[in-house]
Amino acid sequence: MTGFHLAADKRTTLEEAVAHVRDGATLALGGGLAARLPMALVRALVRQGTTGLRVVGSAHSIDVDLLVGAGAVAVCEESYVGFEQDLGLAPAFRRGAESGSLVVRESSCVTMLTQLRAAEMGVPFLPVRGLLGTDLPTLHPEWGTVTCPFTGQLLAAVPALAPDVALLHAPIGDAAGNLHLDQPYVLDERFAHASRVVVASVDRLVSTAEVAAAGVTVPAHVVTAVVEAPFGAHPTSCYPGYAYDRTHLAEYVKAASAGGDAFEAYLDRYVRVEEQTYRDLTGAERLTAWSASDEQWQELFR
Amino acid sequence: MSAQTDGRAGAVRSTDGWTLDEWFVVALARTVADGEVVFHGFASPCAQVAMHVARRTHAPGSLLVEGATYAVNPEPAFVPPTSNDLALHRDAVYRMRFEEFFDAACRGAVDRMFLSGGQIDAYGNTNVTAIGGMPHPKIKLGGGGGGANISATIGALTVWTTRHGSGRTLVETVDFLTDLGHVTPAGTRAELGHTGGGPQWLVTELGVLDYTADGRARLLATFPDVTVAQVEKATGFALAVADDVGTVPEPTPAELAAVRDVDPLGVRRLEFGPSDLARHFGPAA
Structure with a gap:
């Protein structure tokens, strides 16, 4: 890899942090489905006006959809983009794929994991189970097959994938970039070790002693920059802090489904504003109520 | 297991009927054999509820890996409509890592x-x-x-x-x-x-x-x-x-009780259209 990041203080602003993401970059997004997505960083990326991204990862939702809707993405290489049965298909992603403005090179979770592992290990490719007989390889001319030199088995083979930048969000981290995450980590650790640049946002910047006591999931030496962004995963969850905001996600899906002026209005109201304004508008604070009781927790999902 | 006895979802009486979504989940649950290692993916509310129903009824010895959290044998108080949520970790003694689950699945350690x-x-x-x-x-x-x-x-x-x-x-x-x-x-x-x-x-x-x-x-x-x-x-x-x-x-009363207890929010119903949600069976139909 390109080496560790040894600065003692990597604190910066959202704007400076996302300046690491250049037009056309291969971008990894941390978290999964509607949990711990790096949304404050994604919103800053939209404000920055980045274009031509190739986004890679496993199962995602509003992060990818918002970037696609804002015109930031050229190629999408995730294993899933959507809002599950609750809010349905991802509107901007779907519109882009169906109109041809977005190239979807759909991947699969194990394939993505294997490609990141190859990058981490410094090998050019790895074999992976499955894929043969499916249509996914038709979307990936860069994938191939390999015959095992020991058993003669034919296996799918996939190239190493080292993202240019990974955006991660964590509940807590320190100034050097040590991050503590709650499980599931999804691919965050793999992104952290395989990517050239790792930009992290944290709900709370805390002392190194506090992160160490909680347990360091991603070590500072693989992190390039860290930004404090309270409710930085909102409207997705970041436990133990806050549950996901079903009301806001539904508002997003409605705006993205309508597209055009409705989507622009969403961007103006929630994305092209200061994060503090965003937090106030969305009432993110109420989502901390999940921990009061099972009843209150359930209410957040009704 | 408290599923059949606690009153949160209401006792199931023999005179009660049941709905298609409940029966469907029971039919899915019955495909799990006791002692199997079972897994569901995300965006799969019916399968998710079914795995818990199986473990609370005929397959107590199965090992359930909750999709998207990779929690092993959790006892959620409710199933939320998003599958990567802390609610699905409840009382799990262990949570697999993403890599750990997929490695196990690739090498053949997962049964269903x-x-x-x-x-x-x-x-x-x-x-x-x-x-x-x-x-x-x-x-x-x-x-x-x-x-x-x-x-x-x-x-x-x-x-x-x-x-x-x-x-x-x-x-x-x-x-x-x-x-x-x-x-x-x-x-x-x-x-x-x-x-x-x-x-x-x-x-x-x-x-x-x-x-x-x-x-x-x-x-x-x-x-x-x-x-x-x-x-x-x-x-x-x-x-x-x-x-x-x-x-x-x-479905047996125990199976119906398990469905209602595991899924008080009714996320299983998200998979059905209105005409199928109206299908009702049993004595009260």
């Missing part, structure tokens, strides 16, 4: 996975990528998660759909082959070197099917308000039909 699809062919190949195919989809679906890998390696698959009656789900040929059934255009599982057993059951809102020795879906039983002719009409391929097609065995 639940899979669905926008299209399903006679061999149980599924399409969760795009209606109309790629790269020019008519409808871009969400995508397959890890299915393209682990459908090849997991011991057995329970395939399900709640849209059989649409006539557009069980099709002769899938527009895009995302997850592996028994036979693909490129060959059989054995010819492709895949180690898993492939689809074993297909549960739909019309009935329960298994697979013949040549890997094709075969109708075993229908729900009592559905005829064999209706199932054949809704199926886009030549359907094998068992000699002694019966009705799906009724």
Whole structure:
């Protein structure tokens, strides 16, 4: 890899942090489905006006959809983009794929994991189970097959994938970039070790002693920059802090489904504003109520 | 297990009826054998609820891996409508890592996975990528998660759909082959070197099917308000039909109590259309 990041203080602003993401970059997004997505960083990326991204990862939702809707993405290489049965298909992603403005090179979770592992290990490719007989390889001319030199088995083979930048969000981290995450980590650790640049946002910047006591999931030496962004995963969850905001996600899906002026209005109201304004508008604070009781927790999902 | 006795979801009396969504989940649960290691993917509320029902009834010795949190044998107080949520970790003694689960699935340590699809062919190949195919989809679906890998390696698959009656789900040929059934255009599982057993059951809102020795879906039983002719009409391929097609065995009070206790928010219902949600059975029907 390109080496560790040894600065003692990597604190910066959202704007400076996302300046690491250049037009056309291969971008990894941390978290999964509607949990711990790096949304404050994604919103800053939209404000920055980045274009031509190739986004890679496993199962995602509003992060990818918002970037696609804002015109930031050229190629999408995730294993899933959507809002599950609750809010349905991802509107901007779907519109882009169906109109041809977005190239979807759909991947699969194990394939993505294997490609990141190859990058981490410094090998050019790895074999992976499955894929043969499916249509996914038709979307990936860069994938191939390999015959095992020991058993003669034919296996799918996939190239190493080292993202240019990974955006991660964590509940807590320190100034050097040590991050503590709650499980599931999804691919965050793999992104952290395989990517050239790792930009992290944290709900709370805390002392190194506090992160160490909680347990360091991603070590500072693989992190390039860290930004404090309270409710930085909102409207997705970041436990133990806050549950996901079903009301806001539904508002997003409605705006993205309508597209055009409705989507622009969403961007103006929630994305092209200061994060503090965003937090106030969305009432993110109420989502901390999940921990009061099972009843209150359930209410957040009704 | 407290599922059958605590009063949160209300006691199930023998005079109570039940709904199709409840019965469907029970039919799915019965595909889990006691002692199996079972897994569901995300966006699978019916399968998710079914796995907990199985563990609370006939399969207490199964090892349940909650999809998207990878928690082992959790006891959630409710199933939320998003599958990567802390609510699904409740009382799990251990949470697998993402890598740990997928490695186990790839090497053959996982016995069963639940899979669905926008299209399903006679061999149980599924399409969760795009209606109309790629790269020019008519409808871009969400995508397959890890299915393209682990459908090849997991011991057995329970395939399900709640849209059989649409006539557009069980099709002769899938527009895009995302997850592996028994036979693909490129060959059989054995010819492709895949180690898993492939689809074993297909549960739909019309009935329960298994697979013949040549890997094709075969109708075993229908729900009592559905005829064999209706199932054949809704199926886009030549359907094998068992000699002694019966009705799906009724849910027991314990199974119904488990469904209602595990899923107080009713996330299972998100998978059904309005006409199927109105289907009601049993003494009070």
